[in-house]
């Protein structure tokens with residue numbers, strides 16, 4: 001039995017879709033903090049169990065009979081390590097045989113502040129001695145696609161990534177790679193996958209594609225981290241999120257979101273989704 005946490009989230013739903021494409025839905029369990037949000041998953045014949053990272057009492061029973069677990073990192077930045085620890089402890093006591101954890105690309109050397117909670121989680125997995133696989137996910141292309149509309153409205157795409165190359169991939173690609181690892185007959189214990197898209201681009205190159213596909217010139221305007229964070233706040237983002245996004249862009253300028261290992265496509269057996277096609281579809 002394979003269980004997936006964060007099953008009602010964007011990545012979780014895609015992983016479940018790929019799992020049920022290749023395995024019987026009866027062998028898959030969706031773990032959600034709010035099972036009421038999982039109606040569609042239930043309709044696909046997937047068992048849904050309540051599992052809240054912050055409520056350990058929900059976790060042990062949720063993991064009963066589970067052989068492999070995909071722990072999708074929590075979206076509650078700042079609380080994540082404590083939450084992940086709860087899940088890992090519960091998985092260990094439930095006798096889960098393999099935990100796959102969605103970490104961050106090159107988490108051990110990453111200049112992004114976001115890496116901190118991922119490294120704490122990776123270290124805890126090692127400490128607890130539960131067989132585990134690390135899926136170090138790069139940036140979602142969707143993070144930048146979300147900036148297309150404001151860039152068109154404002155006449156510029158802003159950021160702090162300078163000339164940093166970004167090897168992002170669509171959530172769909174990360175989800176498929178995760179499903180391949182979870183259903184593999186090979187022993188996945190101890191493996192660390194650096195997952196990224198096949199293409200690498202700077203934000204100026206992304207703007208070139210956006211300009212060509214929309215017919216409107218959208219220049220890339222690079223700015224200092226504090227100025228970018230302020231602009232994001234001005235656009236309505238909460239202060240911590242604005243700061244985190246600005247820090248991540250600075251991390252990208254230092255190469256933190258670059259990787260040319262093509263690990264996703266090696267796992268899935270086909271190229272990752274093309275940046276231009278994703279931009280076109282989004283537009």
Ligand SMILES: NC(=O)c1ccc[n+]([C@@H]2O[C@H](COP(=O)([O-])OP(=O)(O)OC[C@H]3O[C@@H](n4cnc5c(N)ncnc54)[C@H](OP(=O)(O)O)[C@@H]3O)[C@@H](O)[C@H]2O)c1
Pocket residue numbers: 005006007008009010011012032033034037051052053054072073074075076083102137138139140143171
């Ligand atoms: N690589 C990247 O570019 C990138 C970007 C953003 C995020 N991430 C990381 O990747 C993860 C998955 O991405 P995503 O796009 O699928 O994010 P998402 O759509 O926000 O999904 C996050 C999932 O975590 C669940 N969750 C949050 N707190 C929880 C708790 N206390 N107990 C149980 N479940 C909890 C949410 O439950 P609900 O459905 O009930 O809300 C949701 O299902 C994120 O959580 C974050 O750690 C990566």
